Amino acid sequence: MRVLLVAYGSRGDVEPMLGLAAALRAGGAEVQVCAPPDFAELLEGAGLPLVPLGRSLRAMATEAVTGTGKALTAESLPERAARMVAATYDSVAAVAKGCDVVVATGLIPAAAAARAVADELGVPYVFVAYFPTFLPSPHHPPLAWPGRPLPPEVTDNRVLWELNSEHMNALFGEGINTHRAAIGLPPVDDVRKHVLTNRPWLAADPTLSPWLWSADLDVVQTGAWIRRDDRPLPADLEAFLDAGTPPVYVGFGSMPVRDARDTARAAVEAIRAQGRRVVIGRGWADLAVTDDQGDCFAIGEVNQQALFARVTAVVHHGGAGTTTTAALAGAPQVVVPQMADQPYWANRVADLGIGAAHDGPTLTYASLSAALRTALNPGTRARADAVAVTIRTDGATVAGKLLRDMVGRETPPMSA
Template identity: 55%
Template sequence: MRVLLSTWGSRGDVEPLAALAVALREQGAEALLCAPPDEEFAAVAARVGVPLVPLGPSVRSVVSGPRPPTAKDAFRLAPELVAARFETLTAAAEGCDVLLATGLMPAGARDVAEQLGLGYVYACFHTSGLPSREFRPAARPGHGSAGDESDHRALWEEDARRVDALYREALNGHRAALGLPPVAGVRDHVFGDRPWLAADPTLWPAHDTMDLDLVRTGAWILPDDRPLPPDLEAFLAAGPPPVYVGFGSMAAHAPQDIARTALETGRALGRRVLLARGWAELTPAADAVSAADAVPDPDPARAAAEHAPADFFVVGDVNHQALFRRVAAVVHHGGAGTTTTAARAGAPQVVLPRIVDQPRWAARVAELGIGAAHHAPDPTTDSLSAALRTALAPETLARARSVAATIRTDGAAVAARLLLDGGGGSGGSGEGGRRPH
């Protein structure tokens, strides 16, 4: 069996598909990954030996400008991605049996499966985009809802119209070129009747999805056995566990002055800080760095040892699974991957949500008692200190370690078995399969 895995989104959208590809390989199937052409994503695929076919523009080129992408940017990107899926997925799907799509509204993926007679599955890592009787839609480019509207079905119908405004013209144009009939509603067409949810049930519990038969597999976690760099090891060994602060690919959405605020907060609390550079290229402010800390050294490990116990360290891409077990707390944006990795490591969290699903991850972290939610967009030293005091409390650490024992690690294997058992449906229908739990 050969499975085509497709996404366009952040590392949190790509790495789970790499995990699923590995699980499929372990069960005797072959997987091919179509993902954005960012270097970081290619490195993830190469690390586990999964072939990667570039899809669309790089994500970093879209999100790493001086400001967050605008609605105008979204209306320009949407048809570009539709065209890229028809072109790239059609070529990559040769010899495949099933196409599984996730990431930013993958309009075009089901249509390629339909044209080629493949099974089709839509998967998501949270349910913020799925129509719900319990939650309002997240913000999306286009006309907003009336402020006094409270009926959830009406709100989700408005959300569907916003998706149509972004994608329908381009999608139906490509369908017509293939002799396929037009699609009336893009969002519901992409989701199908039985979307898959690849999220841990403790961290993202079930809720009432409107008119959907949701299939839960558990989170798709890619094991990481990379050693930590020697300079980072030296920093960790030079003092008590630091507080990790990072915002991943949230380049234009990172809180204002977060590097300075993090360092000042760490010093106010007597805590060392481990700052993740990320796509925002976070670095400590020059006037927050002591003269000794600012001296460059060609040997980072020696520098870390000589300046120990330095109170901060800047790190690039490293093994979070190993690192988070050795920090006092994780301050982050609330992406699905980072939240799950920190929870699995038993690390208390402070979540500063920025967009889409992140506020609900933040709320769940606080609800579980494994950390704190900081909903104000730009933290101050006082506000971040207050949140960190909650996260660093002994009872929070005890609760985080307790919850860590409940996090499932078999989600990718469950999903692979479903695909092999026929859960991908046929002819792009998205039907078939069984509910794993």
């Protein structure tokens, strides 16, 4: 079996695909991954060749956050989306020959291109989401698209999801259909249904992120796709951890932030005020130690599964992968949400009692101090330990079996 995985997005979109890839290869499957060029080293470390998609996502994200790039508006997005569909299709189609199934996630235009490849080849296509609120349901509202705010006076989620569908058609429909016509495929009249399908997968842990049943979709919740990380921690980090009490970790992963220096300074001061040491993850925010005191240590890419098991709390942006990794380690969390699904994860952490949801994306000494008082409470640690043992680690194995069963049976594709 040959599986094509397409993930045009951040580290949080790509890392779970590597978890699925590991499970598939353990079962003898051949796997090809298409992702932004930022993750070439990550895939090389996993022993997977990368087919790069588009320009650096880090550069685009930094431009968007810092305001150094062109603003994404309702007027500019359709043109950019059309270019992304065509470019992604060219990259994916070039390596798709002989594949048995296509699995896609991330940006909608890129996923639409992946589906176009699957449609041309006549193979199954699966869309995977990593959090429930990306999928239509009467139980939650949709996310708003750039330049297309949701009317605050509307509270009926079904009405909001109808607007979401209209917005997706307006933003992405022309680019998707122009490209489909160019390669001889029929047009689509409902972009959301076309890309997500009637049976999307949800790769999220049922305890952390349960799917509430809805007649609107036949959602398959597999559990989170976790790639086992056996890398040892760097020797200098080990020495720092051994030299004192468990520190608080601060990092925003593949998420740039405004005023990174001020953010790092405020975080260090707030953590010190709690009598704790600090480990700073540089990440795409380029966070750094702001003085030469010995109670802070800055790191690059490390094994977070090992690190989070040795910290007293994790302060992060609220990506699905980081939230799951911290929860699995039993580490209390402070989620400082920046965008997209991150407010959802912040609320889930607070609702489960395993940490605190920071109020807004801008971290200050006062705001983090308040959140840390919750996260560092012994009761929060006890609750985090209790939740940790409920989290499943077999999600990628479950998904791999579903794909093998899908390819093995003679039925219409799941994308139908």
